[in-house]
Amino acid sequence: MALVIYNTMTKRKEPFEPLEKGKVSVYVCGVTAYDKSHLGHARSAINFDVIVRYLRSKGYDVRHITNFTDVDDKLIARAHELDVDPMDLSRQMIDEYFSVMDGLKIRRATAYPKASETISDIIEMVKGLMDKGLAYESGGSVYFIVRKVKDYGKLSGQSLDQMVTGTRKEPGEDKRDPMDFALWKAAKPGEVSWDSPWGKGRPGWHIECSAMCLKHLGKTIDIHGGGTDLIFPHHENEILQSEAHNEAPFVRYWMHNGMLTMGEEKMSKSMKNFFLVDEVLRRYSPEVVRFFILNASYRQPLDYGEGSLDEAGRALEKLQETYTTLLSEEVSADGTQGMEEACNDAWARLTEAMDDDFSTREAIAVMFELSRKANRGLAEGSLNRAGVGSIISVFRRFNDLFDVLREEKRRVVAAPEDTRPTDTAAPDDTLTIDASRMSDDGYVTDLVRKREIARRRREFDCADKIRELLAEHGIEIQDTPEGAVWKRR
């Protein structure tokens, strides 16, 4: 079974064949480090996290690079506003980025190069383009001559002549053609800058990605990813620079994730309609956030509305419930059913879905179906130990990719044999709970056992009171034929 990837360049799904057998180079555009990350950034990170995990699970040796733009107009402006050094601001935001991405269980990329640390490579690249006659210096800035390359617009489908009307010329710039874009920008007084053959300045936006790809991954990379909002002009211009400079195809597969929207509008800083990741993580678990994102196709826009994460949480809870039950039953199952076939089938369908352009949604649907089969078997008591084991194994392999489930067992409190009236159960009017001991599992188990006894004696007021009090402390009790079961929410 072969992996196919939707390539933005050809607008088709294509069989995936890396340049070098067994190895995959992946470059994903990162963030401009001038502010905290919002959920849109999280979406991109989560999508590519799973994509890389899947590629690795297929045995590929993946080299994954994600950059930080730490030199840019907005960053300088923000630093000025806050009256801090731009480099300090970006360092702080990069720390914040790692903190929330770790919080979302994103696996770290192979490297995170920064624009500020790639200056010499960028200068080399700009020089190379000038030597080829594809760029010129003007007023301390260097511009790329767009009209000298022929396949402009091959990624975005934009045509040069249509564009001209829409392009503005910033004051102070001295471009020969309004379509030309900056490779190197002359420093304005007081700005962060580096020495270059053209005087003090800093890199243009697009060139850093081209330089980093070349430096860390080579002339031709397998996968280049980013949001759909980067297709034009960012990625288009990267192609121009890199292919002109390297004289080699730049990217084999362009992958673009859809925007996260709110009320159908793109979530963005400029629209001030965004949710910061750290705020969201205060209210929802990383698993729920991941599930919400992965429960949609990465290419389509996804709407974030009030209640989206709650709904994702309820759905995920179902899978978690099954998984937890399976883990709890792992050693005690005593039926006869093996589930071998159902598990093989589920895994086959799951990988088939993932092979089809990383259809995480489909994969999740498969898990829900397996979950139902598992619950049925569990309810009937028909599963044997191997059966439970093989379902767990599918869940585990799924989770290695998605990372949305927690490995937790349920604590079962078996029904005490002796339910004759004793003083073990306190009368409901005097029952109190020592809140300070609620983190003590033994104490909780003790209370649950007291409730079990009360239930056996049909003292339901007392039993319900205990259930209620525990619930106030986030402890949930479920009665099962094997006894009461409890967990922390």
Added chain:
RNA sequence: GCCGGGGUGACAGAGAGGCCAUGUGGCGGACUGCAGAUCCGCAGACAGGAGUUCAAAUCUCCUUCCCGGCCCCA
């Protein structure tokens, strides 16, 4: 204006020629002291119009509405 992507049941969101999505929610049933969880069952859909086909939510054409990109952006 130009270039993309879309309009699917109450909602969220898959699918891309014939079959079931999946989840939330709703209804009915089983289980239960109650609750929860779970299981079984039911209802409900492919923007509109034409065409291709034995067969279209899926392909083609037209209409219409929405979103994104064209300064920065995951």
